[in-house]
Amino acid sequence: xxxxxxxxRRRESKAKKAWRLLRDAPTNIDDLPDDLLECxxxxxxxxxxxCLIRAAFACKxxxxxxxxxxxxxxxxxxxxxxxxAVLGHYYTLNRPANCRHHPPASDPPFVPSSSSPPTxxxxxxxxxxxxxxxxxxxxxxxLLLFVNGPWGTSWGHxxxxxxxxxxxxxxxxxxxxxxxxxxxxLGSLVFCGAYLIDGGGGERxxxxxxxRVLYMFGELACVFSPGSDGGWRFVDTGLKYGDxxxxxxxxxxxxxxxxxxxxxxxxxxxxxxxxxxxxxxxFLMEFPKHMRWEYHKSNLRVIGGVDGGGIRVVRMTxxxxxxxxxxxxxxxxxxxxxxxxxxxxxxxGRQEVFFTAEAPAARIVTxxxxxxVTLAPAEDETWLFSVDLETMEAERDHERNKHVGEAHPCSxxxxxxxxxxxxxxxxxxxxxxxSRL
Numbered sequence: 001x002x003x004x005x006x007x008x009r010r011r012e013s014k015a016k017k018a019w020r021l022l023r024d025a026p027t028n029i030d031d032l033p034d035d036l037l038e039c040x041x042x043x044x045x046x047x048x049x050x051c052l053i054r055a056a057f058a059c060k061x062x063x064x065x066x067x068x069x070x071x072x073x074x075x076x077x078x079x080x081x082x083x084x085a086v087l088g089h090y091y092t093l094n095r096p097a098n099c100r101h102h103p104p105a106s107d108p109p110f111v112p113s114s115s116s117p118p119t120x121x122x123x124x125x126x127x128x129x130x131x132x133x134x135x136x137x138x139x140x141x142x143l144l145l146f147v148n149g150p151w152g153t154s155w156g157h158x159x160x161x162x163x164x165x166x167x168x169x170x171x172x173x174x175x176x177x178x179x180x181x182x183x184x185x186l187g188s189l190v191f192c193g194a195y196l197i198d199g200g201g202g203e204r205x206x207x208x209x210x211x212r213v214l215y216m217f218g219e220l221a222c223v224f225s226p227g228s229d230g231g232w233r234f235v236d237t238g239l240k241y242g243d244x245x246x247x248x249x250x251x252x253x254x255x256x257x258x259x260x261x262x263x264x265x266x267x268x269x270x271x272x273x274x275x276x277x278x279x280x281x282x283f284l285m286e287f288p289k290h291m292r293w294e295y296h297k298s299n300l301r302v303i304g305g306v307d308g309g310g311i312r313v314v315r316m317t318x319x320x321x322x323x324x325x326x327x328x329x330x331x332x333x334x335x336x337x338x339x340x341x342x343x344x345x346x347x348x349g350r351q352e353v354f355f356t357a358e359a360p361a362a363r364i365v366t367x368x369x370x371x372x373v374t375l376a377p378a379e380d381e382t383w384l385f386s387v388d389l390e391t392m393e394a395e396r397d398h399e400r401n402k403h404v405g406e407a408h409p410c411s412x413x414x415x416x417x418x419x420x421x422x423x424x425x426x427x428x429x430x431x432x433x434x435s436r437l
Contacts, residue, residue: 038065045075049085049412072415084141084411088112089369092136092405108136111399127174140196141206142170142413164191170208172413179224192216193252195263197277207414223280235280257302259311264302266295291332303368314373316361338392347396354379369409374400
């Protein structure tokens with residue numbers, strides 16, 4: 001009997017010792033089951049999409065989970081409006097009007113969003129060809145659009161440029177494509193603007209394999225599509241005012257925003273000219289009487305709605321900044337407004353002369369990309385400040401207030417596009433990638 005008791009105690013002692021060894025043993029990420037690891041990666045996607053992309057190339061297990069179609073749908077569905085996460089903004093370089101026919105001296109600076117780590121090499125444009133100077137003119141999703149010359153020699157505004165070559169690139173995948181200008185006589189017409197638009201194919205979102213470019217020159221417009229069956233095609237721009245008079249074609253100085261799959265330009269008479277990306281057609285939008293104003297780029301911007309759908313209008317009316325939202329039945333109402341003289345009180349460098357009743361209205365520099373509108377008083381256009389579109393509070397400290405030029409948001413590319421660009425055909429067999437992400 002005593003012998004059996006000693007054997008039982010020895011077995012219990014061995015079991016306790018084994019349990020203590022297991023308990024005290026070091027653990028790592030491999031000890032997490034897939035369902036818990038997926039939750040960790042989803043949290044990472046919400047806080048920093050760039051870090052998620054990096055994690056996907058850390059090991060084959062992460063890559064397998066992130067590459068899964070169900071996981072990608074969860075990532076997209078968890079963002080406001082289901083759209084891609086904005087990683088930051090490229091800022092065009094502000095230049096004197098008499099120098100705008102010349103290319104900028106350097107590439108646009110990048111300012112990361114608060115959710116993205118400051119990793120400058122990921123957003124560097126050093127992979128682009130340097131055979132010709134370039135100027136950033138638009139962005140859409142993860143793509144950037146550059147004018148790539150040739151540059152005219154006429155003095156004055158950049159609209160004296162002729163039909164130029166274009167360059168489309170996706171920085172995180174380090175891919176680019178050049179688009180040659182049309183031959184004469186069309187290639188000799190005056191350049192009015194170019195914009196990236198959705199590809200219109202079956203692939204979700206916009207990317208290097210799914211994009212188009214709207215190009216406007218003279219009184220004509222055309223759309224470029226990449227691929228073997230792509231090329232240029234003309235777009236009908238036969239817009240007329242109510243009295244039957246033709247609507248003048250918009251120039252890029254009239255651009256006031258893009259939202260909900262549409263591009264917006266101000267037009268004379270308080271109208272807004274709209275291009276629908278899905279149908280590749282133009283139409284006029286007329287505001288109700290209480291919103292009609294002599295609009296221009298400095299006092300009007302169109303931005304996306306709070307939930308990612310619909311649009312809102314940001315406008316300067318005298319001393320006040322107002323945000324209009326569209327309710328049911330096409331009705332517009334003021335959602336928020338603030339008097340800039342009050343909102344900016346106490347900010348460093350502020351002067352009373354900036355916001356007096358006699359002073360010209362402040363100028364809208366850029367709006368909407370990160371939930372802020374950036375403005376500058378007419379008395380000192382280097383004193384930039386931004387207003388939070390939700391709280392209507394003003395601030396001066398953020399990096400965005402150091403750039404006088406237009407802001408171009410840059411979003412995370414579709415995960416499937418990242419895998420293709422890095423040569424990851426089968427994520428389950430990938431050990432590691434040489435990507436710089």
